[in-house]
Amino acid sequence: MSIVPVPPHADKSFGAFLFDMDGTILNSIAVAERVWTEWAVRQGVNVEALLATIHGRKAIETITHLGLAGVDPAEEVRLLTLAEIADLEGVEAIAGAVAFLDALPADRWAIVTSAPRALALVRLEAAGFRTAPLLIAGEDVENGKPAPDCFLLAAERLGHAIEDCLVFEDAPAGIEAAEASGASVMVVTATHRTRLETSHPGIADYNHIIGHLAADRFLRLHPKAR
Template sequence: MKAVLFDMDGLIFDTEVVYKQSWQHAAREQNLDLTDAFYRNFIGVQDPECERMLVEHFPEHFDITRYKRDRDQHFHTLRAKGIAIKPGFDALFNAIKQRSLPTAIVTSSHQAEVSHNFANTPYLTQFDLIITAEDVEKGKPHPDCYLMACERLGLEAKDCLVLEDSNNGIKAALAAGCQSIMIPDLLPPDEDINERTIVLKSLDEVIDRLPIIAS
């Protein structure tokens, strides 16, 4: 293993709960119910695809333009209060750096979200590569983002370890041919995912796995 590729939302930052609150708030503004069950389809998926699913799911009178405005306003209000870094990230990141392994962020979010989330932390400049929604046409669960990360790092996919919290993210990593570890956030691993990847409870548990996975 020669590099570690991090997802961001739900893995490094505790943002998934905040996203869910904002998406559901915007639906309620139009007297619609975005259930937890349906929202699970959005985790690890780029916004345009989620919005397409909403348009198909809700009645004809659903106003997607208004929805996006209400969702974003609500999210920015919540985010202004601060987004917590997930437990174990600091210890894991330091352990990876001590091993002189390259690191990358590979996220379905946009560059502006990455910059904002990391603004009050020392971490962003320490990553060797950042891949965001702007960089790929097809987001997770398609493998494009992880294939691009491996290519830009000059490494084969089999030599890169992906850390993800979502099933869609793990599917993208596996489709790219990467090693993978899932640290679930809002959703448990799908049965087929559970059989194909390592599942841990927290980021700091990855530290003990680094020498085992390394080759």
């Protein structure tokens, strides 16, 4: 029998798990970059520079930051969202993520994404996830990641102190938001093209871990037997 590695944070107990969506439980990079590339070309924006900034952040903040003359950021976000909703090619779950979330108690986890709710719902369905018990979307907070507001709101609605929560994230903006909130952090590297410099432990996917509600009513991570 092969040795099953102990997952990061296995020595800790948590009240709840908070999951980013894109890049953390599902892969939507291809569609996001297709849609944003087309938008950047139309607007005369440097494609490579723009794509380096879009992941993990609210689209309204990304576009507003560009300061493009004659552009209504809210209208551009509306059009971008419609384009992303219409294009689901290549959207798929990170390995093991569906089974991992399905095994968790419904009142102990939430999805916390910068994406608009309508887009989040179609992507989650396309990737094979059941309806999330709690979904915090981009429009639910005024300040998006890297501000901690979204994670703080999720913890509050689940009824747990943020310090007792474990955030699963993949992008620098989300990791920064989780750090600012006071939560523990697990970095998911499934979609990373280059090594991310971070002090937090990570997992490549969810194939080898399970979340277990212990007798003391706290969540713990355990290795999945092979």
